[in-house]
Amino acid sequence: MKTEPFVINIGPQHPSTHGVFRLRLTLDGERIVDAEMVMGYLHRSMEKLAEERSYTQNIPFTDRTDYVAAMTGNLAYVLAVEKLCAIEAPERAQWLRVIMSELQRFASHSMAIGVFANDCGAWQTPVMHMFREREKILDLFEMACGARLTTNYMRIGGVSRDVPPEFMPALKKLIAELPKRMPEYEALLTENEIIVARSRGIGVLTPGAAMAASVSGPMLRASGVAWDIRKADPYAVYPKVEFDIAVGTNGDVYDRFLVRVAEMWQSIRILEQAVDMMPAGPIHAQIPAATVQPTMGGPSGPLAFRPPAGEAYGRIESPRGELGFYIISDGGPTPFRFHIRSPSFINLTPLRDLSIGMTVADAVVILGSVDIVVGEVDR
Amino acid sequence: MRLLAEWYDFRDLGNTIGALLDRIRDWGAPDWVPYVASGVIGAVAILLWTVLSVLAFIWIERRVVALMQNRIGPNRVGPNGLLQPVADALKLLLKEAITTRDADRILFWAAPVLIFIPTMVIFAVIPFGRGMVLADLNVGVLFLIAIGSTNTLAVFLAGWSSNNKYALLGAMRTVAMLISYEIIQVLALLGVVLFAGSMRLGDIVDWQRDMDVWLLFIQPLALLAYIISGAVEINRSPMDISEAESEIVAGYHTEYGGIKFGFFYQAEYLAGFGIAAIITSLYLGGWTAWGLEEWVPGWLIFLGKLYLVFFLYIWSRGTLPRLRIDQLMAFAWKYLLPLSLLNVVVAGGEVLVWREADVPSEVALPVIGAINAVLAVALVVGWASTLGHLRRERRPARAILTQEVGAILYEKAAPGPLRRGSGQA
Amino acid sequence: MEDAGSIAAFWVLAVITVGSALMVAAARNLIHAVVALIVSFLGVAGLYVTLSADFLAVTQVLIYAGAVSVLILFAIVLTPTAARDNADSFLRLPALLLAVVVAFTIGLAALETDWRIADRGGFEETASAIGEALLDKYVLPFEIASVLLLAAMIGAIVLVRPESASVEE
Numbered sequence: 011m012k013t014e015p016f017v018i019n020i021g022p023q024h025p026s027t028h029g030v031f032r033l034r035l036t037l038d039g040e041r042i043v044d045a046e047m048v049m050g051y052l053h054r055s056m057e058k059l060a061e062e063r064s065y066t067q068n069i070p071f072t073d074r075t076d077y078v079a080a081m082t083g084n085l086a087y088v089l090a091v092e093k094l095c096a097i098e099a100p101e102r103a104q105w106l107r108v109i110m111s112e113l114q115r116f117a118s119h120s121m122a123i124g125v126f127a128n129d130c131g132a133w134q135t136p137v138m139h140m141f142r143e144r145e146k147i148l149d150l151f152e153m154a155c156g157a158r159l160t161t162n163y164m165r166i167g168g169v170s171r172d173v174p175p176e177f178m179p180a181l182k183k184l185i186a187e188l189p190k191r192m193p194e195y196e197a198l199l200t201e202n203e204i205i206v207a208r209s210r211g212i213g214v215l216t217p218g219a220a221m222a223a224s225v226s227g228p229m230l231r232a233s234g235v236a237w238d239i240r241k242a243d244p245y246a247v248y249p250k251v252e253f254d255i256a257v258g259t260n261g262d263v264y265d266r267f268l269v270r271v272a273e274m275w276q277s278i279r280i281l282e283q284a285v286d287m288m289p290a291g292p293i294h295a296q297i298p299a300a301t302v303q304p305t306m307g308g309p310s311g312p313l314a315f316r317p318p319a320g321e322a323y324g325r326i327e328s329p330r331g332e333l334g335f336y337i338i339s340d341g342g343p344t345p346f347r348f349h350i351r352s353p354s355f356i357n358l359t360p361l362r363d364l365s366i367g368m369t370v371a372d373a374v375v376i377l378g379s380v381d382i383v384v385g386e387v388d389r
Numbered sequence: 390m391r392l393l394a395e396w397y398d399f400r401d402l403g404n405t406i407g408a409l410l411d412r413i414r415d416w417g418a419p420d421w422v423p424y425v426a427s428g429v430i431g432a433v434a435i436l437l438w439t440v441l442s443v444l445a446f447i448w449i450e451r452r453v454v455a456l457m458q459n460r461i462g463p464n465r466v467g468p469n470g471l472l473q474p475v476a477d478a479l480k481l482l483l484k485e486a487i488t489t490r491d492a493d494r495i496l497f498w499a500a501p502v503l504i505f506i507p508t509m510v511i512f513a514v515i516p517f518g519r520g521m522v523l524a525d526l527n528v529g530v531l532f533l534i535a536i537g538s539t540n541t542l543a544v545f546l547a548g549w550s551s552n553n554k555y556a557l558l559g560a561m562r563t564v565a566m567l568i569s570y571e572i573i574q575v576l577a578l579l580g581v582v583l584f585a586g587s588m589r590l591g592d593i594v595d596w597q598r599d600m601d602v603w604l605l606f607i608q609p610l611a612l613l614a615y616i617i618s619g620a621v622e623i624n625r626s627p628m629d630i631s632e633a634e635s636e637i638v639a640g641y642h643t644e645y646g647g648i649k650f651g652f653f654y655q656a657e658y659l660a661g662f663g664i665a666a667i668i669t670s671l672y673l674g675g676w677t678a679w680g681l682e683e684w685v686p687g688w689l690i691f692l693g694k695l696y697l698v699f700f701l702y703i704w705s706r707g708t709l710p711r712l713r714i715d716q717l718m719a720f721a722w723k724y725l726l727p728l729s730l731l732n733v734v735v736a737g738g739e740v741l742v743w744r745e746a747d748v749p750s751e752v753a754l755p756v757i758g759a760i761n762a763v764l765a766v767a768l769v770v771g772w773a774s775t776l777g778h779l780r781r782e783r784r785p786a787r788a789i790l791t792q793e794v795g796a797i798l799y800e801k802a803a804p805g806p807l808r809r810g811s812g813q814a
Numbered sequence: 815m816e817d818a819g820s821i822a823a824f825w826v827l828a829v830i831t832v833g834s835a836l837m838v839a840a841a842r843n844l845i846h847a848v849v850a851l852i853v854s855f856l857g858v859a860g861l862y863v864t865l866s867a868d869f870l871a872v873t874q875v876l877i878y879a880g881a882v883s884v885l886i887l888f889a890i891v892l893t894p895t896a897a898r899d900n901a902d903s904f905l906r907l908p909a910l911l912l913a914v915v916v917a918f919t920i921g922l923a924a925l926e927t928d929w930r931i932a933d934r935g936g937f938e939e940t941a942s943a944i945g946e947a948l949l950d951k952y953v954l955p956f957e958i959a960s961v962l963l964l965a966a967m968i969g970a971i972v973l974v975r976p977e978s979a980s981v982e983e
Contacts, residue, residue, distance in 0.1 A: 131711020234799025254790035557965025
């Protein structure tokens with residue numbers, strides 16, 4: 011029987027492409043023969059715009075690249091600039107950064123898992139349940155910095171403001187509650203036979219292929235490679251807290267899901283330690299005088315932050331993978347080059363090879379397991 | 390208070406209608422007038438009831454699913470959101486009726502109608518109460534299956550006439566699914582017919598009343614198979630592949646908008662009620678409830694059971710994710726079909742032994758019930774493990790926790806077993 | 815079949831059946847032809863009902879309108895689009911002549927035969943009678959039909975089996 015392949019588009023307007031992302035699939039019956047990714051629908055030319063703005067003005071941009079995990083985006087950028095100027099944030103600021111990052115990781119994974127189950131077809135129920143905890147975390151963010159989603163909390167040399175007195179009791183209350191909720195989610199999702207059937211053996215990524223494609227984050231760890239920037243290239247106070255790296259063994263979609271669940275447990279563990287170990291103290295470092303120069307109007311004009319000429323690459327473990335900022339400074343008040351190494355964009359690279367041979371339903375599930383944020387993919 | 394057989398006891402509507410028809414006959418009208426009158430009254434009553442039920446359940450389902458999802462659901466339109474179905478219906482009626490340019494106009498228009506008719510016609514043979522059947526067919530059960538099979542046609546025509554790749558893909562998937570599960574439906578219903586000895590639905594309900602037992606206890610495996618295949622026939626989660634929102638947008642009714650989509654929407658609910666009505670009559674005793682029907686009208690009991698069964702479908706929609714089409718088909722052909730066949734063979738054997746040995750029913754039925762229950766559990770678990778569903782790789786697991794950076798544990802270590810509530814120990 | 819209801823029913827059903835059968839031959843679009851065929855099947859089922867063959871009527875709907883028509887539809891969908899319009903065929907005139915000859919022959923045979931009008935008794939349930947006949951007098955044709963269907967199913971599976979030996983779940 012002669013058949014001929016036909017092309018369908020998933021997206022850019024689609025209920026489950028996690029944003030405006032287009033996937034052109036060439037199908038032979040139900041099997042995918044070729045998959046072409048078309049990106050750029052959300053390109054906002056952030057990298058170019060950042061070259062016109064000062065270093066502190068660029069921090070809100072980093073909220074909006076990965077809009078699901080704003081805190082980690084802020085942190086990666088300020089780490090890069092701090093490397094450039096050799097500034098060290100004080101102890102309390104580092105602990106606050108770790109607390110916010112881990113809270114953000116939990117919130118982002120909540121959404122990733124909920125939306126993944128949604129792709130598998132559970133009509134929004136897991137999303138609603140996971141968002142219950144995410145809402146509480148966003149309330150904490152609002153308490154700390156005034157915004158839920160676009161937090162703009164980190165500053166070059168520390169954090170923008172100290173947490174109000176009601177923050178720590180609320181955080182302790184949340185940490186006590188989360189370990190009771192997690193078994194509920196595990197019962198609903200991890201043990202759900204349909205989710206296992208839909209995701210086992212789908213989209214297997216071998217460690218060799220993952221490393222060749224520079225995949226990072228839960229996708230890499232699910233393939234069996236125990237690589238976590240928090241342990242491999244530690245930043246902030248991560249060397250002082252105890253936690254494990256969650257690794258999968260099969261490299262399939264189910265393992266990515268399991269790794270994210272395990273990371274949520276580890277985040278709770280880190281938060282419990284951080285709450286006890288955080289000292290009091292200043293929250294912002296003293297910026298060296300050499301970097302702050304008057305920029306116009308002569309020696310008594312307004313001051314601008316001018317890092318020394320050079321380049322720096324600062325990276326962190328964001329919930330999606332290795333988020334890195336490569337900053338080149340020419341000594342002026344605005345960066346010469348502001349490049350975002352976004353994990354979602356790099357993690358999408360093997361998507362074509364993962365999808366070939368799968369069915370359309372599987373392609374959607376695999377895309378959900380990569381956990382992309384299109385703001386990061388397109389910048 | 391017990392039900393009286395008088396016309397003024399409105400709790401049992403059959404009396405009222407019967408008295409009305411007698412009155413018409415007394416006026417000397419020709420023979421066909423009461424016949425036609427009862428047909429018209431019955432049809433109008435069923436129409437009214439189905440439409441009202443659909444309207445009510447639009448609200449009920451959204452509220453119940455919302456409760457399961459830890460949110461509130463529609464509560465803006467009217468007090469507590471009770472006018473939401475009216476708002477939905479008005480919205481669908483007032484929308485622009487777009488027909489795509491290259492669509493097949495006649496079939497595009499006809500498909501919603503064609504999908505709506507079978508779902509309504511099912512209710513003609515269902516016994517709502519004592520003597521409350523619109524068309525008491527001798528081959529009632531077979532009629533139900535035949536009507537279900539015309540559903541496939543309408544779905545296919547809807548998908549094809551839209552001139553849309555997504556719709557055609559969805560229609561093909563749906564037709565394959567429906568055809569596979571029809572066979573299982575037939576076999577499940579066959580078990581019931583074997584025991585009751587008749588295909589007339591009223592007879593089956595009467596058998597359950599006379600034997601004082603519900604066929605659910607005698608044929609548990611058949612009920613399970615029928616619930617699953619019923620869910621497939623009405624395209625409900627976990628088998629709503631044909632309208633898999635996250636994959637192919639809306640399947641075979643992607644191109645339909647306005648009241649044409651309203652027909653599809655209504656037909657889904659009506660089909661759900663139809664399947665629930667069939668399950669209630671055939672497996673759950675219909676309008677009888679071990680003597681309760683002397684006090685409460687039979688149709689109330691029937692409706693109560695019907696809504697409970699439909700709630701089961703709403704529950705599974707709110708909870709379970711969706712299966713893939715090939716997994717669903719494999720499940721039908723490799724798992725449910727052998728089980729249903731075995732069930733029919735065993736049921737036939739039991740009925741044969743019962744009739745030939747002339748065992749009294751008080752002895753035979755508990756024994757048969759016990760045998761079938763044990764067999765059901767053994768078959769379900771045993772066949773699943775034979776097919777490999779209970780193998781290690783299919784079971785839920787945990788990620789491995791490690792401290793060594795840079796280690797590669799791909800396929801070297803087995804995933805940890807899941808112990809619920811133990812945290813990440 | 816004397817009263818007004820039966821006569822009206824017969825004529826309505828006959829018009830539906832024959833009319834849609836004519837539409838099958840006359841429709842340009844092949845899918846419309848199949849839909850007309852389905853209507854004709856349903857008309858035949860109605861005629862069975864007027865003859866008190868309840869089981870046969872329902873089985874007609876189940877098998878013809880439910881299964882056979884879906885089969886035909888699938889077969890049409892999988893053929894190339896060029897065969898969709900069956901209007902311009904060079905065989906039109908010979909086909910018309912042949913159809914007229916066949917219709918004339920059948921009509922002549924129907925009118926010339928001496929039909930014995932059977933005496934209709936009461937309505938008996940046909941389902942049990944058919945069931946008993948199939949397992950009693952006609953069990954051999956029944957079993958042969960089952961074997962034939964089994965062979966068809968196995969043939970279908972063999973035809974669509976993928977080249978590789980592995981069968982996916």
